[in-house]
Amino acid sequence: MATFTLHVNGKEYKSDVAADTPLLWVLRDHLGLLGTKYGCGISMCGACTVHQDGNPVRSCSLPVSAIKTSKITTIEGLSKDGDHPVQKAWDEVDVPQCGYCQAGQIMSAAALLKKNPKPTVEQIDNALYGNLCRCCSYHRIREAVQYASKKI
């Protein structure tokens, strides 16, 4: 066990956990940030996607010791009140079915649009290929990214 200082959503947290603890479980079990989801534990489903210095990463496979001074953003920190263009697009296009994977989808989409505000369908698919949606809301996920792209 060691104490790690984490910068999450603009706040500083201290967490006393084993060095190999994945960021996902620090967020959920220790910081009470429940928007980031567990889906597979091996970076194959994307439900746990967060931003590390603006890049999308799978928090289920990122040990807390590797985070160091990098800045983490979770779905809770993407915007103050759910008003990030991608979140608004997700509501406008009415994407969620069960909703479990959607935080991860939104984080992947937000990271894409930050780097590439006008992606092609192929670029959207490449950026979101790693995010599974078992309800298969993929058509609307794609549509919502395009919608957000127009608003940015």
Add this chain to the structure above:
Amino acid sequence: MQVKKSNNMATLNKTSRRDFLKITSLTSGGLLLGFSWFDADAKMPSVITEGMVGNVEFNSYLSIGTDGIVTIFSPNPELGQNIKTSFPMIVAEELDADWNNVKVEQAPLDTKRFDRQVTGGSGAIPHSWKRLRTAGATAKYLLVAAAAKRWNVDAAECTTSDSFVIHSKTGNKLGYGELAEEASKIEVPADVPFKNRQDFKLIGSSPKNVENKNIITGKGVFGLDFYREGMVFAMIQRPPAFGTKIKSSDLTVAKAMPGIIDVVTFKNNVAVVGKSTWEVMKAKKALKVEYEKDGDIESTSDHDQLFVSLLNSGEGATVRRKDGDVETAFKNATKIIKSEFQSPFIAHNPMEPMNFFADVRSDGVELIGPTQTPAAARTNTAKLLGIPEDKISVTITRLGGGFGRRLKFDYVLEAAELSSIIKKPVKLMWSREDDMTGGSYRPAVRYRFEAALDAQGNLIGYKLRGVGINAGNCTREDNFPSAAVDNLLIDSIEHVSPITTGAWRAPTTNFLAFAEQSFIDEVAMAGGKDPIQFRLELLQKARLNPVGAVKYNIDRMETVIKTVAEKSGWGTKKGVSQGFSVYFSHASYVAQVCEVVMNAGKPLVKKIHAVCDCGEVINKSGALQQVMGAITDGYGHAMFSKITFKDGVPEQNNFNKYRLIRINEIPAIEVHFIDNGIDPTGLGEPALPPTGGAVANAIFKATGIRLRKQPFVEELSKRS
């Protein structure tokens, strides 16, 4: 899915009465209308006053507060089928309520009040439709009567809109909140008229999912998001192979690991209990457990052989339907077509894995989590622990997908039993590997179809034999083309295996439809007929000259077939290969045309047209989601997915080995609904079954390869 008639719920028990008083005090000063949620013969709703509590005859309520907020109490678990949005829409429509002021509350399990607190079988809307309309229409009647009384005018002169009663002659206007208390003093009529569907404003429109905000901001609304001070975390190691049990175990290393509170064994479960999820996950990997044989140890290669031998021998076959004389028909046939089709086991894989919170205390049991069948979970927990049901509460969270997996309550019982052993509140979680290897799969099946044709290509005999592994009756003997063939024999054989199976979205039909619709295509072509025309001829035969009972609606099926032919431009497109399929399930009818183009020598599924008759569409946006999701789900699993076994062990245990469809693999989907005003029929499942057949038929047309086995990608790579 059938609905049992409600018992007479004449009295509420003490706990319910207390709950109810809480409800009445919440809405004091407003209107509280009790009504019966599932009872087909239910009486009209009644206004509830505190004096009446204890002698009420309803199982739900609609309340209108003095602030104008309309609340309805919904019994059904929400897993993405969007009932939390659709239920209040039905009430608000009849009530003419301002949609922004209507809320739905998730009811906890209450078998005394609710008759069918289950999500499954695409049944929530069909079973709630009339009750919800009656509740809304009755409340509107009372509000209008209250306004008319206050203005001293005839109620017939008053109209309603957006939570207001309006007297057009004078321009007087009163809000529902202002009228609620007076309305509660007016006698409930014996009968209220429903709106004409031409006047619907909300029904058929697309209000957004009421949970969107919580979901897109990452609120902890799912079972796995439940945390409580003092609870412990647990995971279970179960036998890795079906047909094995624990022989010996060495738990010392795991017990000594950081954060581990205890490691306990019950039944064939070794449960690791700790202070955090990661510590439990790590200790679980350190368990040393040996297993020994406890039943048949089966591999997929064994099943492949078994399917063939049972199809040939017919040993243990149960006849499901027999019309005419098939033997003679096949003897007299000019042409006989015989084909076999096979589908593998697949897993449900909801994105939120199985989990449940349980707190077993001496004074009662608290269960909290995601379940499609809260009542069965409680009954079986009561049996397991020897605790009366009324000491057990079940709180239903939102479900991160279900697909039928959470109709089973094995994981609820595990949590309850573990809590009773360790005497602590515990959240039991399955890892993805536990979830994918833990059984309850869609059963593997193989079908043999045989058709006898006369010289004109008419279908004079039809045989279907299905062999399934723990699949029960793997046929739907009364579905089309039954009743359209003079001589027909349908039977099934079940092989009992230690590999557990369960209902998977559109049970049985999700693989049967692919096989049957592929075969009907083959038969049409063998008789030199257009596949759509051939089906229409069969339907005409069932209409004019039915053989035995007709258990499907010929007109509805015919309409979806003709409409999809028109919408897809059937047979008129160049450079595109089209495949057709139609299926009836959960009381709804869906026809599909799949379009395939060749791309670098390989078939590429470009588009699927779908026409659905699910009766009245409540929420258009949600309905489109259900249909597009179901088609993509059906397509993805037919193309890519399988669970295979080696010596009883599933060979796929996570998404690196089990292939699910991803965003870059989806075809375009175009959906049309038949606007016929029939009361709503099912929608969560019916669009899935036809997809595999439409895709396989289109691929055949494009490549000449008749797909006989799922997943299709494997067949295509072997045969092209």
